[in-house]
Amino acid sequence: MAKITVYSTAMCPFCIGLKKYLEEKHIEFEDFDVAEDENAREEMIEKSGQMGVPVIEINEKIIVGFDKEKLEAELKASNE
Numbered sequence: 001m002a003k004i005t006v007y008s009t010a011m012c013p014f015c016i017g018l019k020k021y022l023e024e025k026h027i028e029f030e031d032f033d034v035a036e037d038e039n040a041r042e043e044m045i046e047k048s049g050q051m052g053v054p055v056i057e058i059n060e061k062i063i064v065g066f067d068k069e070k071l072e073a074e075l076k077a078s079n080e
Helices: 013-024 038-048 068-078
Strands: 004-008 030-033 055-058 061-064
Touching: 004 013, 004 038, 013 068, 030 038, 038 055, 038 061, 055 068, 061 068
Parallel strands: 004 030
Antiparallel strands: 004 055, 055 061
16 A cells, blocks of 8 residues: 655645545545644655645655646556
8 A cells, every 4th residue: 555645735725636536535645734844844845846735745756736647647556
């Protein structure tokens, strides 16, 4: 099973959509609100080089933004 970490903010519509998508697919993930958690924000920037959200980490692979196609491909690859 893939280890999924989501870096997001509560008010970001793309973050909300991403988390809803994962929940509907019954995919477990750990969520960090980078507006509230400074350590998570620094970790996200270090890993992705990005300051915008959402940032998704799947088994150490980074996806920036809610790109459903990339997300589905990475989820499939991580479960093979």
